[in-house]
Amino acid sequence: MQNILVILDKPKHEQIALERALELAEKSGAKLHLVSFVYEPVVSIPLLSGSVLNVSDQIQNERKKWLQELQSEHSLPAGSTAEVIWHHDIPYWTLDYLAANDCDLVVKTAQKQFGRGGFGSIDWRMIESVPAPLWLAVSTHWVKRDRIVGALDPAIDNPLHVELNQRVLAVGGTLSALVGAELEAVACVPTHNEVADLDEFREQAGALLQAIDTVIADSGVECKKTHFVTGKPAVEVNRVVDRNKARAILVGRGVRKGPKGFLLGNTAERILGRANTDVLIVP
Template sequence: MQNILVILDKPKHEQIALQRALELAEKSGAKLHLVSFVYEPLASMPMLSSSMLNVSEELEKERGKWLQALQSEYSLPPGSTAEVIWHHDITYWTLEYLDDNPCDLVVKTAQKQFGRGGFGSIDWRLIESLPTALWLAVSTHWVKRDRIVAALDPAIDNPLHVELNQRVLSLGGTLSKLLDAELESVACVPVHSEVADLDKFREETGALLKAVDKVIADSGVNCSRTHFVTGKPAAEVNRVVDRNKARAILVGRGVRKGPKGFLLGNTAERILGRANTDVLIVP
């Protein structure tokens, strides 16, 4: 991991994203690029733009002073940079930046109090569109163990799902080594309890579990434990994460196409929406 883009929180906030990025940079030697967004919508209105010019300049100037103070407060890795961005669309700017600059990871604090499924609209647009892995951080003071859980898709008869699982495991393996954390995996089969109790189903799930284990073995990544559960994935996957007090969950993106299938389908959207810890979205 060499380059990390950090979308800073607004001033007076906790700067959770920066804290996560600094930890990764310390362990990996990566350089950080910090960006702080500021924008005043009135500046784009033709009838008001001239009168707002001084206000806009003052806003950028004040944010620049804050960013300088922030860099003095936190010890950034050598070669790191920071800038104030005047832009109304964080997602659009981020995509343009990634087109022109090599980047291994984007880190941002999650807007857990807003929007559908617990995330804000900016978060969902980043989830849907970024070509780079995205770390959405939340304040998780209750986390007790350095443990990362990779959510795997059990539909391993589909080569695309297998490839996505491999990418999730690969990033999970990298992060677990950097953070000295245990890596576990979880695969959930979405069936009703009546079906799960059938002897025939139990026989078939045994074979499926072996197939999931093979996917993990083929990845070359060491998982200390695989949780194989049945039920509603959003509830069961997050139950595993919460019960083990994991610091992060990895979820893959990119198998299905179209507006309703930007992740592993609506299932992954529900998993993310109910997550109580950091989430990493793997494209």
């Protein structure tokens, strides 16, 4: 990992994304590019824009001063940079930046509060379109353990799903090694309890678990444990993550054909919507 883009929180907020990025940079030696966004919507109204031009300069200058102070408070890796961006659309700017610059990871604080579930519209747009792994950080009230859980798709007869599982495992292996965390996997079969209790289903589920273990073994990534569960994936996957107090959950961004090609699959969307910890979306 060499380059990390960090989308900073506003000055009045806790800099959760920066904390995550600094930890990763310390372990990997990556350079950080810190970005702080400012914008005044009034400038887009023709009859009012002239009256706020000086104010916009003042806003940017104040933010630049704050950014300099922030840099002085933290030991940034050598070669790291920082800038204030005047832009109204964070996802749009991020896509342009990634198209012009090599970047291994984007780190941003999630627009959600613990216990409420769901992400803000900016997060969802980034989740659906950012071509680099995206780490969305949250602040929770529990003490996280050094454990990362990768959500795997049990439909391993589909080559696209197998490839996505391999990418999730590869990113999970890299990150867990960097932060000194154990990597675990969870695969959930969406079925009712009545079906899960059938002897025939249990026999076939055993074969599926072995097949998933084979996928993990083929990835070459060390996975401490595989959780094989049944039920509603959004509930059961997050139950595994919460019960083990994992510091992050990895979810692959599924592939759809046609106009919805950049959207997550429904299952992944539900898992993310109920997540109570950091999430990392793997494209």
